[in-house]
Amino acid sequence: MGRISTSDRVKERIKEWLKRLLAYVNDDLGLTDAEDKYFQDKVSVNYDNFRTLIVRSELEPLVKLLFPQDPKKDLPQLKETFRHDLRVLKSLGILEDNRDKRQGSSYWHFTIKLWHKSTEVNLEKFEQKWDESKGIDPKKLVDRPVLPTTLTSDITKIVPQRLISAQHNLPTRQHGTLIGRKQEITKLLELLSHHHNNTNLITIEGLGGVGKSALALEVAHRCLQASQNPELFPEIPSFEAIIFISAQSQCFMGSSFPRRLRSERNLGDIFRVINQTLNHFDRLPPTLEAQLDAIIDSLSRQSCLLTIDNLETLEQQDFVLGFLQEIPPNVKVVLTSRVKTGLGTIIGLDCLNAEESLELIEHQAQQKGIQLSHSDIQSIYPKTAGLPLSIVYTIGQIAVGGMVPDTIPTGFDRSNQDLAYYCFEDSFRQFRGQPAAQLLTAIALFPQPASLESLAYVALNTTEVTTTKLGLNQLFRRSLLEIQQERYTIHSLTRQYIRADYQDSSSNISDIQNRWVGWYLKLTQPCLALDWQEWQDYSFIDADWMNLRTVVEWCREQGRFADFRDFWQRLKGYTLFGGHWLERLDWLDWLIATAQQRQEPATVAEGMYHKSRTLAHLNETDPNGEAIALGKQAWQLSDSQNWQFQFDIAIYLATLHSRKQEFGLAQDWLERSQTLLQPPVEEEAYIRRWIQTRYCKAEIHWRTQNHAPAKDLYLEALAKAKEINWQLMISYIQGWMATLALADRDWQQAERLLKLVLEAAERHHDYRSLAYCQRYFALLEKQRQRASLACNWAESAQISFERLRMTQEAAEMRTLWENRN
Structure with a gap:
């Protein structure tokens, strides 16, 4: 076999087709429909956990894909050129030939080593590898054995994914600019920097509504920007994965679940969010101990920023804290809590000072499109005591009412939540009995953001969304609503206040809860037509799983056996193939026991x-x-x-x-x-x-x-x-x-x-x-x-x-x- 060339021309040619190969696997090549169908049928290119690229193809279609416009050479010449380039990569230790028969074979099966999730980084690393090889005598650069790449735990996970510079699940920031907190932002970014090796756990503590979540989310987004554009933000720490978990959204209504199950649910939900954010398609193991091992293994593979928001809302926090003690050192953890935890390095948040409060008042007014006089701005600060959420509620009330409320009492104790609740209640009572109030009540039922259609049905018993949009807009103007990717949710304290209001008969909560159950029975109705013993596309359930699971377990808590049984019939296939083992066993225990009490032997037998x-x-x-x-x-x-x-x-x-x-x-x-x-x-x-x-x-x-x-x-x-x-x-x-x-x-x-x-x-x-x-x-x-x-x-x-x-x-x-x- 002849010598191989390592000229700069060859390097640039290989870079170009490597770039095209990565664009193809990321679906970024801009192929026509006909071209896409042709190559999909003939060329298989897949990732192995971004560590290697696995290629299986006949030589001719692969050459056509990678050398689409080269008028100087015909196809046989291009094939020979490509064979040469593959030999170069093999000599550099970048490629492994996996073919059974190599001599005269037209079918290729090889893996190419990758260094990073980013195409640009991979090409840079390739150049570095090339330059390092310049010290080798070209005469010695012949086909030589290459040690096989070590396969990771996800060797056969070859689902193509789009390359991004950082995997993340960050929700949208609800503020354009975070007012104040400059010192806290600087301190948190400094603690997250990688030269602070001994500081891996940071807790942000403060009153509800003081801005803990906003601070954590602001810093996480800055780190994401730095991860995507490190040359623009060299002073900000970057991470390969950024995971944001709202513990509040994982909570369940009621507390009748067994103690063991509550703790496993909390930790299990955290594990699922991590697993999904890291783009791991394999289901988690059935037991909590095995899940812990799998998650720790996943986290250890990249630098990671993990934020757990509203820690105080979790049941059995000792399980979560035990998990945090196992986290590898390449993971930085940020917690937020309304109660003092004494965990890690503490960043304490107090209410805003006068200057920051006035700035936030003015900013919120501008966001709502209202004009406030200097005296109005000055009068709002003492009535809100510098508590950011109280300021937000108050400006929202002004945006709708058109005047500064004069009923907000002064002198509230900053050590309790009375002020934020008073501001919320003062705003809420002005539209009780209206569609907006019903919408707010309905949104509080959904632990995850809800769709427009679900809120129209649950809150207003309609499929027509015009009135729903008007009500949601009213809530948004009052700063009682948050929008996340065309779905709707509320602040954790707002949710807490609304749930406390459920006892008020004017909220029509029973009707709303009935429609809530009905909506998810309707959503899962197609499952009844699916064969639960066959593979199915359950993606429409995946998108709403947390909301759906909450409904099912609320039916159990309320003793709504018929609804619970109907949900089981719809979800038995999804829970089996989806690996929701804890839910499945727990639900079946209740189904069997209740069916025995009701003397329904057919249901007992199926359970x-x-x-x-x-x-x-x-x-x-x-x-x-x-x-x-x-x-x-x-x-x-x-x-x-x-x-x-x-x-x-x-x-x-x-x-x-x-x-x-x-x-x-x-x-x-x-x-x-x-x-x-x-x-x-x-x-x-x-x-x-x-x-x-x-x-x-x-x-x-x-x-x-x-x-x-x-x-x-x-x-x-x-x-x-x-x-x-x-x-x-x-x-x-x-x-x-x-x-x-x-x-x-x-x-x-x-x-x-x-x-x-x-x-x-x-x-x-x-x-x-x-x-x-x-x-x-x-x-x-x-x-x-x-x-x-x-x-x-x-x-x-x-x-x-x-x-x-x-x-x-x-x-x-x-x-x-x-x-x-």
Whole structure:
């Protein structure tokens, strides 16, 4: 093989096509629809946690993508040029060739090392790497072995994402300019700077309404600006991830939840926000301890600013504080609290001084488009005592009423919340009984920002939004409303005041709560038409999950069994595939107990069946036999007229016994299921269950080493599954067939099938299936004696299994990659 060139011309050419490749994976290339379809079908380029870029493609379409306008060379020349450039990257240790057969192959599979999430940073690092290689004799720059890249915990997470300079979930600032607090801003930024290595926890303490959240959010946004444009803000600390968690928005109405559950909910919600902000698509593990390990691992991978706002509203704060003690040193934590905590370095906030208060009054007046005389401005300050929220409420009242209220008493004690509440109440009572008051009452029910349509329905019982917009505008002018990305929410103290007002009959809270429940029953109505045993697109639930969960649990707290049961029917598929294990088990316990009291055996049976499935997902070995015991109780309570439900229980119990190596019992339950499957029945229902019997029987043969009949049964089931387009079952069958091919050492067939399963698992976020794919890829590469790839897959599978609490499988994978030599 000939020498390779490392001229500046070659460097610039590689930079250009690298830039184009990154633009393609980020969907920033500006392709036409026809071009986009052509390349999507032929070129696969995906991120591996931004650490590497994974490319799979035939050579010709890849060259057409990366060299679109080069009139000087024809396609064969471009192909040769591209091969040369890949060899250069390999020689520099930037590229790893993953092809099985390299000589004469037109199919390419390689990974390119990345340094950062930013395209610009990656190109700069590439140049640095290139310049460092200038000291190497070009004659020695021939193809040389490159050590395989170490795969991260997210090796197979190849969902394309747009590159940004900092991952964040910061809400919009409600103020254009933060008045005052210059000293506090300077102090907080200084503490967040990375040379303050010993200061990783900062707490902002002060009265409600004094501006703690505003200060924390202002500084977080400044850090975001610095992260996006470090050359413009060199004095401000930058972070790779900035996470803002409002503890107030995570709280639930009522306190009847079990003590353990309340603490897990609080910490679990924090974990979910972190997971989502870091763009981790894998669901969190089922237990709090495993979630903690996963989150700490995620946070340790980048510099991070984590803000937890309204700490005092959390239940069981010791759980959260325990988490904070585990946070790695690369994470800076900012807390805000109305009560003294003594945690970390304290920044205490007091009311604004006279000068700052007058500036805020004038600024708020300008924002509301009102003119105040000098005497008006001077008179407002003593009545608001420099408390920012009181100033905001008061200016909002003036914006609507047109005159300075003269009923605000002076001399309020700054050590309590009386003044802010008085200012709120004085404004609120002026529009009681009006649509705006109903809207404010409704908004307080939503822990997360609410949509315009939901507020129109819940507050005003209408689908027409004109009146709703007018009412929301009135609230906004009164400074009682905040707008976040076309959704509506309120200040945490405003929410507290409104909930305290629920006892007032004039608020029509019962009607509003009924419509609140009705809105979410309506939102989830499409789920009833979805097959809960098939992969589905539940993104419309993801966007409103916290609000929806609050409604469901409020129904439970209020004893609204019928509504709760209706929600369960809609959400049983979403909670199973979405990994909401705590909610699922907790809800099912209440559903079963209440249905038993109401003497509804059908509901009890279904609850037991789904609880059994949840326990089996947590640990399919069912060490205590609890899952099997619940399944058998469900069978005994099941209605003989509902043959489909009885079939589901029987085939499920056959599978459980098979996995416990109890093949006699497995065969007994399989035969019961087949007895139930007697035509005439509805055609598709019959076909689906016929497929399941073949699938279960094949698994029994597989586990008893009878591979030939297992393969025949899988092929039969696969053909039928394709006839009715049952995507989940198609993928699962292909996975089992891959294991048979692996047992027969048919490596090409095993790899082909595993790739299909891998793509489907990633597309539908089925991480149990994904973990098994990683496992079998590791075993495949081990058989091929490709130790490096086998170890990479094994390490990735180990982490995936650990996150799913599948300890036996995780231990097997750990043994494989630790014993690679």
